[in-house]
Amino acid sequence: MGHVPVLLQESIDLLLDAGGSLAGDKLIVDATFGGGGHTRKLLELSSERTVVVAIDRDPAAELRSLSLKQGFGPRFRLLAGNFAELDLLLDEAGIGQIDGLLLDIGLSSFQLDEGGRGFSFRSDGPLDMRMDPTTGSPASAIIQEADCETLVRIFRDFGEEPYALTIARKIIATREQRPLLTTRSLAQLIAEMVPEYKRSRRHPATLVFQALRIVVNDELGALERVLRIGLERLNQGGRMVVISYHSLEDRLVKRFFRDSVKGCICPPRVPICGCGRVSLVKVLNRSGLRPQSAEVERNPRSRSACLRAIERL
Numbered sequence: 347m348g349h350v351p352v353l354l355q356e357s358i359d360l361l362l363d364a365g366g367s368l369a370g371d372k373l374i375v376d377a378t379f380g381g382g383g384h385t386r387k388l389l390e391l392s393s394e395r396t397v398v399v400a401i402d403r404d405p406a407a408e409l410r411s412l413s414l415k416q417g418f419g420p421r422f423r424l425l426a427g428n429f430a431e432l433d434l435l436l437d438e439a440g441i442g443q444i445d446g447l448l449l450d451i452g453l454s455s456f457q458l459d460e461g462g463r464g465f466s467f468r469s470d471g472p473l474d475m476r477m478d479p480t481t482g483s484p485a486s487a488i489i490q491e492a493d494c495e496t497l498v499r500i501f502r503d504f505g506e507e508p509y510a511l512t513i514a515r516k517i518i519a520t521r522e523q524r525p526l527l528t529t530r531s532l533a534q535l536i537a538e539m540v541p542e543y544k545r546s547r548r549h550p551a552t553l554v555f556q557a558l559r560i561v562v563n564d565e566l567g568a569l570e571r572v573l574r575i576g577l578e579r580l581n582q583g584g585r586m587v588v589i590s591y592h593s594l595e596d597r598l599v600k601r602f603f604r605d606s607v608k609g610c611i612c613p614p615r616v617p618i619c620g621c622g623r624v625s626l627v628k629v630l631n632r633s634g635l636r637p638q639s640a641e642v643e644r645n646p647r648s649r650s651a652c653l654r655a656i657e658r659l
């Protein structure tokens with residue numbers, strides 16, 4: 347099955363409303379192309395003069411972009427790269443300011459469902475987890491080489507895993523006997539350790555897999571950078587829409603938006619502002635938007651999604 351876009355109508359409405367009009371020349375960046383679900387809808391619902399520039403660091407995105415290239419011609423472009431390098435990617439493409447930025451972060455169903463990519467404990471494959479398999483090191487390198495302290499820090503900081511220490515010790519003891527190079531070997535090892543009565547509905551390896559994926563792809567670092575650069579690139583009235591899937595990402599987005607809204611930071615007793623800070627954005631949905639129950643029923647992968655949006659002042 348392909349990827350079902352999450353909060354599709356909600357995110358498109360927010361992006362196309364930028365500047366208060368659906369018409370006109372707009373340049374919108376979808377920095378997480380995936381299967382192109384959001385990009386396609388943006389192209390379909392915007393004016394003939396709107397251009398959508400998509401980005402993805404996964405080389406497999408190129409093939410999935412072909413039908414959009416055929417269908418929409420010069421209104422659509424795909425740039426291969428990491429959105430952490432948004433400045434560079436846009437400069438190289440000859441693009442200055444933009445009117446919208448969409449970040450639907452995390453993984454696509456294509457990546458999750460393909461055992462060979464190593465993202466899922468549900469299918470066996472090499473423990474890789476790189477969104478761009480042409481750069482960096484696979485997750486197996488961490489599992490095979492990191493010391494106990496590092497493993498615990500990764501599982502705690504990026505997975506909020508309550509059994510971080512027990513799991514790290516078990517990994518180290520096991521890898522001395524046999525290498526842990528596949529998704530199944532790691533998932534089974536974790537599953538054997540978590541007692542039956544402590545199990546929730548989610549697989550016991552969920553949090554460790556999440557933590558490894560975040561570290562392998564420096565997901566939080568990339569998100570921090572794209573938020574900052576994206577805001578600088580937005581035209582006045584331009585909008586940024588971010589859909590995140592776990593609390594670490596959502597916290598980061600919420601904090602960034604809150605800091606960008608903050609104007610003067612002088613203490614209240616100072617009569618005249620000395621900091622010179624002005625509010626850069628308006629938050630469009632203060633408590634975040636979550637999928638309706640009908641969407642979650644149709645697409646269970648949407649259940650943890652949270653959408654936040656701002657408009658550049």
Ligand SMILES: C[S@@+](CC[C@H](N)C(=O)[O-])C[C@H]1O[C@@H](n2cnc3c(N)ncnc32)[C@H](O)[C@@H]1O
Binds near residue numbers: 380401568
């Ligand atoms: C949830 S999917 C997006 C799905 C898409 N909105 C759709 O409707 O098909 C996230 C995509 O973003 C890409 N991605 C994640 N982090 C990235 C980064 N730092 N730079 C570029 N692409 C990234 C992933 O490779 C994946 O294809």
